[in-house]
Amino acid sequence: MVISDPEMETTAKKKQNAEAIKSNEISKYVKNQEDFEFQYWEQCRHLSEKELVALLSHDNFNLSLEAAKALLLIGGSKVIKLAQADSYNNSYKRRALAAFILGQIRLNTKEEKNSLKILYDLALNDQSAIVRSYAVLSFGQRYKGIKNKNLDSLLALAQKTILDKSFKVRANTAIALSMFDYEVSIPLLIKLLKDTHSEVKNWAAFAVNVNGYDTPEIRNCFVLLLKENNFDVRYEAITGLAKRLNKSVAQLIIQELSEDKIDDRMIELISYLRDDSLLPVLYQIKDKFGSSKKLNMCIENLEKLKVKTKFTQ
Incomplete structure (x- = not known):
């Protein structure tokens, strides 16, 4: 028997309402910015x-x-x-x-x-x-x-700008490095993954993922980034680990998918893991929120994988 705590329920409700209001305000702000830009x-x-x-x-x-x-x-x-x-x-x-x-x-x-x-x-x-x-x-x-x-000049510049006191400069350095598949830049990106600012870490993780870089230190950095409060940073870290078939992030994906608002990007990450044990979670999401193209595709792929696995055992 579960005894409910009215005060805790009220606090939780207030938190949900505050987060919903914040989400709506952010959406309105983004839309207004796009309208102004147009x-x-x-x-x-x-x-x-x-x-x-x-x-x-x-x-x-x-x-x-x-x-x-x-x-x-x-x-x-x-x-x-x-x-x-x-x-x-x-x-x-x-x-x-x-x-x-x-x-x-x-x-x-x-x-x-x-x-x-x-x-x-x-x-x-x-x-x-x-x-x-x-x-x-x-x-x-x-x-x-x-x-x-010859990317040596870009590398020489980045070696200095990753130390800039402005997080905007450091973040844009990561973006600049993301444009090239240049493994010599990995040590610089690792430094940026350990930056103090979430925006810098987000773009550094993006640069690593978009170029498919993979080293033990990169994986260690991604594991540490899983604890970030910033969703975009967590998403890039989960993406990096999921693409590297790190099954330990499955629970984190489920946790993200348990929120009231589903981000399609998290659905896509389940496809990377190729783990058919996550099918029940996807069925629950479909029952609760309805179908979507990405959700249906992910379910279909994992169902095929489950059948294939069954016949090869």
């Missing part, structure tokens, strides 16, 4: 080059960023020269936008060489963390477009 883009996409350049100095940085995106589409030597000149502008916003443009605009060989030099310097020496974070990411994006690239 409005800014609509405002920019029909403007002339001169009008777009003027918007780079607008007080609203997000509007300026959309103007920079529109200038990227225009391209050409005039925009390139503007971005290179703005890299030395007194305004940190203009320097950040210059780094953004130089990371993605089409360049010839000479312009490429000059732009990489500018981005390298901004990433290491600019006083603004925003500028440094844009610059290190753009440096990585710039290298992504180079044929027969």
Whole structure:
């Protein structure tokens, strides 16, 4: 016989309500941000080059960023020269936008060489963390477009930016490293996996997973990340271990799936484990929340695996 505690039930209910409210507020915030971004883009996409350049100095940085995106589409030597000149502008916003443009605009060989030099310097020496974070990411994006690239310069930059005092710079370093399958970067990513900030650890884990790196130390780092409060970090850690067929994460996946709101990404992780003993959990989820494409596919795959296992025993 279970004796219920009204006070505990009330506390639990309040916690659930608070989490639901928080989740709804986050969803509303994301939607509002997307709406604003679309409005800014609509405002920019029909403007002339001169009008777009003027918007780079607008007080609203997000509007300026959309103007920079529109200038990227225009391209050409005039925009390139503007971005290179703005890299030395007194305004940190203009320097950040210059780094953004130089990371993605089409360049010839000479312009490429000059732009990489500018981005390298901004990433290491600019006083603004925003500028440094844009610059290190753009440096990585710039290298992504180079044929027969030598990644030593990117590695040399990353060795310094992983020590930056700004977590944004360190996180963008991890993103830059994620763009290349370059095993020499593993020691740097391991350092980032041990960072103090969750966003840095999240992107470092993403970089490891997207490139399929696997070492005992990486696995140890993932095990430690399972204790993180941040869901995105836990998800990347569980993903990494599940892809490496570490059955110990099965219980963690079940725990995540026991929440009132199901994340389809967690369903997908069960497929990686190839463990048909998890089928009852999936049936329960289907009964409670209804079917979905990923859920049905996962159930179908595990049912086939169960039949195959039965016949091979």
